[in-house]
Amino acid sequence: MRIGNGSIAATVVLLTALTSIPALAENKYDQGATDSSVKLGQTMPYSGPASAYSAVGKAEVAYFKMINDKGGINGRKIELISLDDGYSPPKTVEQIRRLVESDGVLSTFSIVGTPTNIAVQKYLNTKKVPHLLPSSGAARWNNVKQFPWTTGSLPTYKTEGRIYAKWILQTDPNAKIAVLTPNDDSGRDYLTGFKEGLGDHVGQIVAEAVYETSDPTIDSQIVSFKASGANFFFNEGTPKFAAQAIRKAAEIGWKPQIILPSVSNSVGAVLTQAGLENSKGTVTGSFLKDPSDPRWKDDPAMHAWREWMQKYNADANLSDSLNVLGYTLAQMMEVILANAGDTLTRANLIKQAQSLNNVTLPMLLPGITLNTSENEVIPVKQLQMQRFDGESWVLFGDVLHE
Structure with a gap:
C-alpha cells in the first residue's frame, strides 16, 4: 500500500512538473515580447518647434533595421514603433497610451524631450511599463524611489x-x-x-x-x-x-x-x-565622438558609423551629431535587451537597465563608460569640453565630472 501511494504521489509530482513547464515558458515574456520579436515604442518631434531632434528617432529606427537584417537580438527582431508628438505633451500622452494599450509594446525607449517625458512618466510607472532611456537630461529620471520604472540616458x-x-x-x-x-x-x-x-x-x-x-x-x-x-x-x-x-x-x-x-x-x-x-x-x-572632428578620421568606430549611415540612414546629415546620439542610444537599448536574454519581462528589462557596469560603446569618447545601479540609473555622468574652430569641434582638457 505504501508503494502504491508512493507511485501515485510520484505521478502527481511528475504531472505537476510537466504541466508547469508551459506556464514557466509563458512567464518569461510580458506583453510585447515573443519567441521571434520584441516591440518597443517611442514618440518623437517629427513636426513642431523641436523637429531637429527627429534625427534621433530616425537614427534609432535605422539602427534596429540593421540589427534585424543581422538576425535581431538573441534571435528576435526588434519592432520600434516611432510616432510623432510634435513636442506637445498632450499629444505625447495620447500616443504613448496608444503604444501601451493598443500596440502592446513591451517598453518605451528614448522618448525625446523633458516636458513630453514628464507628461507620461506617472502613467508608465503606474502601468509598470519600463520608461527606458528618455532622450533628456532631466534630474527626475534618477528618482528611483518615486519612479522605479524610469531610467535616464544622458548626463543630467x-x-x-x-x-x-x-x-x-x-x-x-x-x-x-x-x-x-x-x-x-x-x-x-x-x-x-x-x-x-x-x-x-x-x-x-x-x-x-x-x-x-x-x-x-x-x-x-x-x-x-x-x-x-x-x-x-x-x-x-x-x-x-x-x-x-x-x-x-x-x-x-x-x-x-x-x-x-x-x-x-x-x-x-x-x-x-x-x-x-x-x-x-x-x-x-x-560624451560622444563628433563626426565633424578630423581627429576621428581614421577611427574604426567612426568608419563603421559612416558605413551604417550610408546604408541605413542615407538621407541624414553626416555632420549632425544627433545621428550619433540616436545610434548610441539604440546601442544602449541593444545591450539591455541582449543582457535580458530569454527573460523578456518588464521587470527584467528594468533590472538589466540598472545593472550596467563599465559598458563601453564605439561612439562614446575615450574614458567615458556607462554605469548604473539600483539607486543610480543615469548611465552617463562625464563630459569633455570642446571648442568650435569654424569647421569642427576640437576637444580640449580632461574628461570632467561635476
Whole structure:
C-alpha cells in the first residue's frame, strides 16, 4: 500500500512538473515580447518647434533595421514603433497610451524631450511599463524611489550646468554671465545646476531670460543681454533657438564666449544654421565622438558609423551629431535587451537597465563608460569640453565630472 501511494504521489509530482513547464515558458515574456520579436515604442518631434531632434528617432529606427537584417537580438527582431508628438505633451500622452494599450509594446525607449517625458512618466510607472532611456537630461529620471520604472540616458542637465559654471570660473573668475533657458523643466534643471556650480559667484549672472518653445524668436532677449555687458553667454536653447541666439548675437555685434548645452551642439542642426563663422569659438561639453572632428578620421568606430549611415540612414546629415546620439542610444537599448536574454519581462528589462557596469560603446569618447545601479540609473555622468574652430569641434582638457 505504501508503494502504491508512493507511485501515485510520484505521478502527481511528475504531472505537476510537466504541466508547469508551459506556464514557466509563458512567464518569461510580458506583453510585447515573443519567441521571434520584441516591440518597443517611442514618440518623437517629427513636426513642431523641436523637429531637429527627429534625427534621433530616425537614427534609432535605422539602427534596429540593421540589427534585424543581422538576425535581431538573441534571435528576435526588434519592432520600434516611432510616432510623432510634435513636442506637445498632450499629444505625447495620447500616443504613448496608444503604444501601451493598443500596440502592446513591451517598453518605451528614448522618448525625446523633458516636458513630453514628464507628461507620461506617472502613467508608465503606474502601468509598470519600463520608461527606458528618455532622450533628456532631466534630474527626475534618477528618482528611483518615486519612479522605479524610469531610467535616464544622458548626463543630467544639473550635472552639465555645474560643469559649465566651474569651467567659466576657471577661465575668468570675474566673468559677467548671461543665461538663456526654455521655460520648462529642462531649463530649470540647467539653471539650478549652473547656479550651484557658480556657488558664491552666482551674483556674476548679470542677465537672465527665458523663452517659450512657441515663441517665433528670442531676438529681444539677446539684445538685452548685450546691453547688460555680459562677456559669457550660457545659450541653453533647443536647436532652433540656440541657432537663433548665435546668429542674432553676431548681427548686433555682441561677442561673448558662448557655451552651448550638449543637446544643442550639433554642427549640422545648430552651428550651420547659425552660420559657421558666427559660431566660431563656441564651447560645449560632449560624451560622444563628433563626426565633424578630423581627429576621428581614421577611427574604426567612426568608419563603421559612416558605413551604417550610408546604408541605413542615407538621407541624414553626416555632420549632425544627433545621428550619433540616436545610434548610441539604440546601442544602449541593444545591450539591455541582449543582457535580458530569454527573460523578456518588464521587470527584467528594468533590472538589466540598472545593472550596467563599465559598458563601453564605439561612439562614446575615450574614458567615458556607462554605469548604473539600483539607486543610480543615469548611465552617463562625464563630459569633455570642446571648442568650435569654424569647421569642427576640437576637444580640449580632461574628461570632467561635476
